[in-house]
Amino acid sequence: MASAEQSPVPLQHHNLCSRIILLARKIRSDVASLLESYVERQGLDRTISLDSVDGVPVAAVEQGGELTVAEQLGANLQAYRAFQALLGEVLEEQRSHLTPLDTDFHASIQAVLLQVAALAYQLEELLALLGHSRPAWEAAGPEAPGRHSLFEMKLRGLKVLQELAHWTVRSVRDLRQVAMHSQGSGTAAPDSQFSA
């Protein structure tokens, strides 16, 4: 008779990984819709070159460098912390300068921002559960007003959303690896969420 009062730790990892994966997929889906409305409202083409835009975390990892679980999760956490700040700036720029009347659009950005904050929190939880320390985070100070031209704001917003979409793909992959790793090192747990 299985009546454990507390779930075994590998099962907790597994459940938390599942939740993070689900949230990452939800963010990806919401960001896809948001991108549609973003390009329309800014008059941009989705294929526009964004090479000139710097300051946004990119989802790519260096080739050849196998990352440890702690490094993988740390990189994810850092990225979502950065996206949280960047989305806040994008939202403020839209409200103040670019689309001041479009409250529905602002609400969509806000909704994604909240999900990203939740994802960062869950990643912190997972790191703690696995016994890893959280990477230090020094939030950048508020952007100096007038630092970006209006056109730069538009491009930056687009890059933030596109890279966020890429990060959610990477996170799902990373979290599945973490889950498999925890499975391999502990009690077997149902894997339906990861193989679906």
Next chain:
Amino acid sequence: MLLLDAPGNTECPAQDICDSRALSSITRYMANTDNPGCGSTVLSWVSLTGNPAVISPQDPTLVIGSSLTATCSVNSDLHLKAEDLYWTLNGRRLPPESYKVLNGTTLSVALANLNGSRQQSGDNLVCHSRDGSILAGSCLYVGLPPEKPGNITCWSKNMKDLTCQWAPGTDGETYLHTNYTLKYKLRWYGRDNTCQEYRTAGQYSCHIPKDLALFTPYEIWVEASNRLGVAVSEVVMLDILDVVTTDPPADVTVSRVGDLEDQLSVRWSSPPALKDFLFQAKYQIQYRVEDSSEWKVVDDVGNQTSCRLAGLRPGTVYFVQVRCNPFGIYGSKKAGIWSDWSNPTAASTPRSDRVPGVCDPKSGEQNTTLRRELKQFFGWVKKHAYGCSNLSIKLYDQWRVWLQKSHKTRNQVGATRR
């Protein structure tokens, strides 16, 4: 360069996200970037590269129909020539005939007779290098200065608040974000106040929820402003008591008048929110048959709280609504403002025993019809009103409404199938 699947696509299922195709996309993307970010613990992502070029003027505001000459000056370190550049406006390449090389690193473009901005966030005028890379961009705001807002109308619900609406000049289309501010002050003293709750009753409206004085007129006006200027409406003067409206009448009931087949009686209560105030009220009733959208209005109800509708069709379901116009509050001489209509209340007139001009059906046939209808009615009562001790003609009315609706639905379904 984006190599991952397009963000606009629907979400990948899990197996797609982690299959080799998706991973190789990431790897290809990795190969195309030199960002070291992901593995490091403290990242400093928020940085900007130096501007490769500068567009002048940056983010200008222009009046519709005007012309603009913009220049793109490339950073000389890039070793790009002016001849290698080109311009786009909202993603469309501008014709080379409109370009002029000003010097080795500066290219100008001349735009004539500009149309209003395509999007609220401004048109995108972009300077590109030959390979399509963006060197610099400028947002153009092309529109009209605001016109003087007009037609300010205000109403106070139950004397507690004030809502005002206005019309923007020229349909409000300035192609630029135009801000409207409603301001108000007591006529003889007091300072300017600014309304805070906008768009509560349409795009051009504002709601002042509290702290309003009675017996002293207010001056109210609207200021419209955008990047091209400011326009102020005429000042409207009003006393709250003169613009009072109220909730719709409460407890509207509609009932039969004995067996009179062409009449219904309508009763209601005066709006409770105004019961403590000295005022007069006018009421209006509107009614329609169930299968018509055309309302008939009875506007000579006066200050009665009941009315009999006559000349109705026998055996027909009617919907009835009532509204109220409170006037003369504390001696105000102004006509009041009509409330919204109450929610519709339904009732049916009794069926006519005889159809004029048609012979009475034989008693046997009539009995059969009546028996069938009664059987149907009791079946409905059993299903919908079981345990309801208050069996009355109202219940029969409800059944008639239900019966008509179900016939209507059946007809619609039949029509769809056909």
